[in-house]
Amino acid sequence: AQSVTQPDIHITVSEGASLELRCNYSYGATPYLFWYVQSPGQGLQLLLKYFSGDTLVQGIKGFEAEFKRSQSSFNLRKPSVHWSDAAEYFCAVASFSGGYNKLIFGAGTRLAVHP
């Protein structure tokens, strides 16, 4: 069965430091992968997606993610974190069947940013 694991429940970084959030997936075919961000009390916003092609994908707000098939990973990175990046981040893999998309989400990683 498809699954997504985000090993880190909470991460704290200093403002200006680099960031890497880990995501591992289990999926039998070519995965379609997403990263979403959720600010407190808000809905989810799509940061970036990977469908095929270049394994390094760029997203909004200066985020990027790298797909590594050999490691079944899709880690999210940002070279310099801003205080406004404090939020919860969700990795997801899509499965398609019966005419609809099903997104399988990881449990999320909560990011805190120290000034």
Next chain:
Amino acid sequence: SQTIHQWPATLVQPVGSPLSLECTVEGTSNPNLYWYRQAAGRGLQLLFYSVGIGQISSEVPQNLSASRPQDRQFILSSKKLLLSDSGFYLCAWSVRASGPYEQYFGPGTRLTVT
């Protein structure tokens, strides 16, 4: 551009009372629609999805039901709320096409059952 609305934004209801949450999408036609629940400190659980008017599929057995009376309207209901129904409810849409696409989420409804 497409927008998705949910209301109410927050709701406090007693146990045993009925529930109706509404979601509407603008700027697109024939979307796939989804209801998710996010319990405190947990990830997202898919509750229902719909590929068309009157077509509802449930992912998990529960106290809730969903309906799609119009193409861009999706309603989540319950006849009698349980304490365990508390949570953050998110509606989402995606294009209906022969392949996986990203989903776009609404602002959510915070439901507290007392």
